[in-house]
Amino acid sequence: xxxxxxxxxxxxxxxxxxxxxxxxxxxxxxxxxxxxxxxxxxxxxxxxxxxxxxxxxxxxxxxxxxxxxxxxxxxxxxxxxxxxxxxxxxxxxxxxxxxxxxxxxxxxxxxxxxxxxxxxxxxxxxxxxxxxxxxxxxxxxxxxxxxxxxxxxxxxxxxxxxxxxxxxxxxxxxxxxxxxxxxxxxxxxxxxxxxxxxxxxxxxxxxxxxxxxxxxxxxxxxxxxxxxxxxxxxxxxxxxxxxxxxxxxxxxxxxxxxxxxxxxxxxxxxxxxxxxxxxxxxxxxxxxxxxxxxxxxxxxxxxxxxxxxxxxxxxxxxxxxxxxxxxxxxxxxxxxxxxxxxxxxxxxxxxxxxxxxxxxxxxxxxxxxx
Numbered sequence: 001x002x003x004x005x006x007x008x009x010x011x012x013x014x015x016x017x018x019x020x021x022x023x024x025x026x027x028x029x030x031x032x033x034x035x036x037x038x039x040x041x042x043x044x045x046x047x048x049x050x051x052x053x054x055x056x057x058x059x060x061x062x063x064x065x066x067x068x069x070x071x072x073x074x075x076x077x078x079x080x081x082x083x084x085x086x087x088x089x090x091x092x093x094x095x096x097x098x099x100x101x102x103x104x105x106x107x108x109x110x111x112x113x114x115x116x117x118x119x120x121x122x123x124x125x126x127x128x129x130x131x132x133x134x135x136x137x138x139x140x141x142x143x144x145x146x147x148x149x150x151x152x153x154x155x156x157x158x159x160x161x162x163x164x165x166x167x168x169x170x171x172x173x174x175x176x177x178x179x180x181x182x183x184x185x186x187x188x189x190x191x192x193x194x195x196x197x198x199x200x201x202x203x204x205x206x207x208x209x210x211x212x213x214x215x216x217x218x219x220x221x222x223x224x225x226x227x228x229x230x231x232x233x234x235x236x237x238x239x240x241x242x243x244x245x246x247x248x249x250x251x252x253x254x255x256x257x258x259x260x261x262x263x264x265x266x267x268x269x270x271x272x273x274x275x276x277x278x279x280x281x282x283x284x285x286x287x288x289x290x291x292x293x294x295x296x297x298x299x300x301x302x303x304x305x306x307x308x309x310x311x312x313x314x315x316x317x318x319x320x321x322x323x324x325x326x327x328x329x330x331x332x333x334x335x336x337x338x339x340x341x342x343x344x345x346x347x348x349x350x351x352x353x354x355x356x357x358x359x360x361x362x363x364x365x366x367x368x369x370x
Contacts (some may be wrong), residue, residue, distance in 0.1 A: 044064040053121075221252070243281045260328070268297035292354070
C-alpha cells in the first residue's frame with residue numbers, strides 16, 4: 001500500500017513539474033505574442049496610412065491612429081461595430097464629421113490558418129490632397145509657362161513697331177517746333193515710350209538680368225532719363241528738381257538704370273493725379289561711401305501693407321498695372337550690387353533711395369556682371 005502511495009506521489013510530482021514547465025512555456029509564448037502585438041500596433045500607428053481590419057463577418061477589429069485622425073473618429077467607439085461612419089470610394093474619403101480629402105484606397109482579403117481561407121478584409125487609405133494640389137499647380141505652371149512664352153513672342157513683335165512710332169513721333173515733334181501741334185506729337189512720343197517701358201519690364205521679367213557695365217556719369221544718366229519726360233510731366237502739373245553736389249562716375253548699365261528710374265518715376269506720377277513735385281538728389285553716402293539717388297514725391301503715399309508688398313511681382317494698386325515695374329526695379333538694382341529702400345506714409349508722399357556701390361567696389365565686381 002505504501003509503495004502504491006509513493007508511486008502516486010511520484011507521478012503527481014512529475015505531473016506538477018510538467019504542468020509548471022508548460023505554464024512557464026505558455027507564459028513565455030504569451031509574452032512573445034504580446035511583444036509582437038505591441039510591435040505590430042506601434043508599426044501600424046507610426047505610418048501615415050489609415051488601416052482598418054474587418055473580420056469575416058464584417059465586424060471592425062482594428063483601427064490604427066492614422067485612420068482615427070483622417071476620419072475624425074475614436075476607435076474605442078467603433079471596434080465591434082460594422083460602420084466607419086464615412087463614405088469611401090476609389091479616390092475620395094468623405095467622413096461624416098470632418099473635411100473630405102483625396103485618397104489612394106485599397107481593399108484586400110486577409111488569409112490565415114493552415115487552409116488559407118479568408119479571415120477578413122483590410123482597408124488601407126492615404127491622404128493625397130497635397131499631392132493632388134501639387135499636380136494641379138504643376139499643370140497650371142506648365143500652362144502659364146507656355147502662355148508666357150507666347151506673350152514674350154508677341155511682346156517682341158509689338159516692340160519693334162512701337163520703336164518706329166516713337167522715332168517718327170520725335171521727328172514730327174522737331175518739325176512742329178514753334179506750333180501748337182508740337183505738344184500732340186510729344187504726347188504721342190511719351191505715351192509710346194511708356195508702352196515700350198511696359199514691354200521692357202515684361203521681357204526683363206522673363207529672363208535673367210545681365211548688366212553690360214560701362215564707366216558712366218550717373219548724374220548724366222539720371223538727367224537724361226528724367227528730361228525725356230519733363231515736358232509731358234509739366235503739362236500734368238508735375239515739376240522735377242534734380243540736385244547734385246558733385247559728379248559721380250560708376251560702372252553701370254545705362255539702359256537698365258534708366259529703366260529702373262522710369263519705373264520709379266511712373267510710380268510717383270500715379271501717386272500725384274492732381275499734380276505735384278518730384279525732388280531728385282544725387283549724393284555720396286557719408287557712412288558707406290555708396291552713391292545714393294533719392295527720388296521723393298509729395299503724392300498720396302502708401303500704407304504699410306502696400307509698402308511691404310511693393311516689390312512683389314504682379315502686385316499693383318492700379319487697375320491696369322502689370323505689377324512688374326517695381327519688382328524689375330529691385331532686380332536691376334540687385335544686379336548692380338546695390339540696394340533700394342522705400343519710405344512712405346499715407347498723405348506724406350514717398351521716397352525711393354537707390355544706393356549703388358562706389359567706384360572701387362563696383363570696379364572689382366564688373367568682371368562677373370559683364
